[in-house]
Amino acid sequence: TEPETTEPETTVPVKYETYVQQAADAPVAVDGEMTLELVPSAETVQAGDTITVDVVVSNNAGIFAGTAYVEYDVNGLELVLNEDGTPAIVSGGIFSTFLCSEADGVITLYIEGDSMTENVTANGTVATITFNVKADSAEGTYGVAFVAGNPEVGFDPEDFSNVDGETAVMGFKSTVITVEEPAEVTTTEPAEDATTAPAEDATTAPAEDA
Numbered sequence: 001t002e003p004e005t006t007e008p009e010t011t012v013p014v015k016y017e018t019y020v021q022q023a024a025d026a027p028v029a030v031d032g033e034m035t036l037e038l039v040p041s042a043e044t045v046q047a048g049d050t051i052t053v054d055v056v057v058s059n060n061a062g063i064f065a066g067t068a069y070v071e072y073d074v075n076g077l078e079l080v081l082n083e084d085g086t087p088a089i090v091s092g093g094i095f096s097t098f099l100c101s102e103a104d105g106v107i108t109l110y111i112e113g114d115s116m117t118e119n120v121t122a123n124g125t126v127a128t129i130t131f132n133v134k135a136d137s138a139e140g141t142y143g144v145a146f147v148a149g150n151p152e153v154g155f156d157p158e159d160f161s162n163v164d165g166e167t168a169v170m171g172f173k174s175t176v177i178t179v180e181e182p183a184e185v186t187t188t189e190p191a192e193d194a195t196t197a198p199a200e201d202a203t204t205a206p207a208e209d210a
Helices: 019-025
Strands: 035-040 051-059 065-072 077-079 089-090 096-101 106-112 124-133 140-147 169-172 175-179
Touching: 019 169, 035 140, 035 175, 051 175, 096 124, 106 124, 124 140
Parallel strands: 035 169
Antiparallel strands: 035 051, 051 124, 065 106, 065 140, 077 124, 089 124, 096 106, 140 175
């Protein structure tokens, strides 16, 4: 009898199948809790448009440093790059250190304050990401969502910390961008020029000479 051969096991990285699943896996933001939210500049766009998405922190209880991962749907969205090939992502200025990179449709954002003794407590825009909507994008929704740095492990609660080295508990809110077809342009035929014929000159014949 021939010895049985066993195929070597291969580890396939877990990929989220839908952006709904991504959002469900992220720690749910609770009212009043520190939150990172993705806020698009428009809810609906058309193929070929450019759109920005702000990364906004609210109810900031104090952050020293943190890393966030944002995945975007490459089927409909294209990250805008600078001339040197780096992502065209602009810091909002809340954190003194801001680093970003992108690979395979996942953006990594790293933020850090400038003080080892005081947390950053400001609220507002942490970063602005710019996307082009692909010219061949079909109608539908395209996700921009917070994801875990390693989907096999899940979200790491220590991705954000304060100056005391404690976990900065963070909730997340993702978003979708809806692509619609351009509205049909309806043209109205100009109304016909209604001109009034001049009235006939009514002249009165002179009375006959009696």
